[in-house]
Amino acid sequence: CLVSLSITDFYFMIVRNSSKTHNGHDIQLLVTEAGRCYAAFANENREYVIVGGGNSAGYAARTFVEHGMADGRLCIVTKEPYAPYERPALTKAYLFPPDKKPARLPGFHTCVGSGGERQTPEWYKENGIEMLYEDPVKDIDIEKQTLTTISGKLLKYGSLIIATGCTASRFPEKIGGNLPGVHYIRNVADADALILSLQKAKKVVVVGGGYIGMEVAAAAAGWKLDTTIIFPEDHLLKRLFTPSLARRYEELYQKNGVKVLKGASIKNLEAGSNGHVAAVKLGDGSTVEADTVIIGIGAKPAVSPFERVGLNTDVGGIQVDGLFRTSTPGIFAVGDVAAFPLKIYNRITRVEHVDHARRSAQHCVKALLSAQTHMYDYLPHFYSRVFEYEGSPRKVWWQFFGDNVGETVEIGNFDPKIATFWIESGKLKGVLLESGSPEEFQLLPKLARSQPLIDKAKLQNASSVEEALEIARGSLQGEAAV
Structure with a gap:
């Protein structure tokens, strides 16, 4: 529980961390490196504890507040010095050039990404939520229901929600993965370090086509820098895009000055005479000069120190059921770190995307606090927005819903719209739309969830994206009539 502090208290805390008494409670006084002060009742059981500081933590906190169960009951433990924020901004608007109105905190605290209230540090204080910043959990005693943080703080919990997300997959040190000028992005500090490099950069290499x-x-193209993207697959976003769709985006990147090297393996990163990264050496022996390298080759679920809770060895992460319960009573896992039953397709999966991070957190807390027993029924949803900086010749925003299985039908010329439909056994399984209207985007989840029978030949003969979507809408209405 957070308490109000006087100016005297604040000054006392700046001098040194200490303890005081407030309304008969022992209070541990904490000061962060940024000079912010927080007070937490020491040695008092926390009814609910969330470990993590990303999207899931913020949306879970909001759900606790909506149910009137946060004030004096909820504690959030994060390794970062910030209240939970919308992480997707870090690779989008946060990286805009200084003259292109880049995003900065507090502008993208949760839950602005879904049109909700912006939950600043003051919001957590006003709602009686205890925030422990820059103090990650290093150990858990499941039997005693106790967490230990890096600073040595012991937290007794009633119910625990693990929302630790993922860590970036890294290049090994022996091939230059830790050289100065090599960057990975998972948090604000990572993005800030990259921006400092971009301000001085001349040649940028991005590794990874996801x-x-x-x-x-x-x-990087928005900074007008010499930019090359390198990846081993034969086209961009191999896990989702079809080859023909990927080719459209590759051409768009090239028009924006980005060189695309696909099907290329990397042998190592080379340092210059000053020890700073200077080049990327490819598997064929050629090199690409670079003074800034960003590695985006995937992520690993951040399961430590919660391995004993129960891991999924197939998809990684912590195994949960449709209510996000782990095999250990009282412990839940949500977001990127959770391996959960994907009910609509009858398989276990992990989803590393903001939409699932938000929805899983909300579903988990509702199940924890109420009699809700219906299982999470998630419809996979992915999207991306690029080239959105001010002055960009072409802004890109696509959305996908469903499952990318079966045959594909592609409609449109990418000027600006294009749509791809996935059809299996005559049923529409998934759909991707670029540059759609709000009404068109709203149609996509209805199609993907209903999986209507659709006339593939009729769809192929559509003269425009609009006509194709109307054909799909008609198949949806036909299913309803039956």
């Missing part, structure tokens, strides 16, 4: 690679390469 979401992070594509978004960072687009951002």
Whole structure:
């Protein structure tokens, strides 16, 4: 529980961390490196503890508040010096050039990404939520229901929600993965370090053709830097895009000055005479000069120190059921770190995307606090927005819903719209739309969840994206009539 402090208290805390008494309670007084002060009742059991500081933590906190169960009951433990924020901004608007109105905190604290209230540090204080900043959990005693933080603080919990997300996959040190000028992005500090490099950079190499690679390469292009994106797959975003769709985006990147090297393996990163990264050496022996390198080759679920809670060896992460309960009573896991049943497709999966981070946190807390027993029924949803900086010749925003399985039908010329439909056994399984209207985007989840039977030949003959979507809408209405 946070308490109000007098100016005298504040000055006392700046001098040294100490303890005082407030309304008969022992209070541990804490000062962060940023000079912010927080007070927490020491040695008092926390009814609910959330470990993590990303999207899931923020949306879980909001759900506790909505149910009137946060004030004096909820504690959030994070390794960062910030209240939970919308992480997708870090590879999008946060990286805009200084003259292109870049995003900065407190502008993207949760829950602004979904149109909700911006939960600043003051919001947590006003709602009686105890925040422990820059003090990650290093150990858990499951039997005693106790967490130990890096600073040595002991936290007794009633219910624990693990919302630790992922850590960036890294290049080994022996091939230059830790050289000065080599960057990974998972938090604000990472993004700030990259911005300092971009301010001095001349040649940028982005390694990875997935979401992070594509978004960072687009951002670097906004700085008017010599930018190359390198990846081993034969086209961008291999896990989702079809080859023909990927080719459209590759051409767009090239028009924005980004060189695309696909099907390329990396042998090592080379240092210059000053020890700073200077080049990327490829598997074929060629080199690409670079004074700034960003590695975006995926992520690993941040399961430590919670391995004993129960891991999934197939998809990684902590195994949970449809209510986000782990095999250990009283412990839950949400967001990127959770391996959960994907009910609609009858398989266990992990989803590393903000939409699931938000929804899983909300579902978990509702199940924990109420009699809600219906299982999480998530519809996979992915999206990306690139080249959105001021003055960009073409802003890109696509959304995907469903499952990318079966045959594909692609409609449109990318000027600006294009749509891809995935059809399996005559049923529409997934759909991706670029540059759609709000009404068109709203149609996509209805199609993907209903999986209507659709006339593939009729869809292929559509003369425009709009006509194709109307055909799909008609198949949806046909299913309803049956």
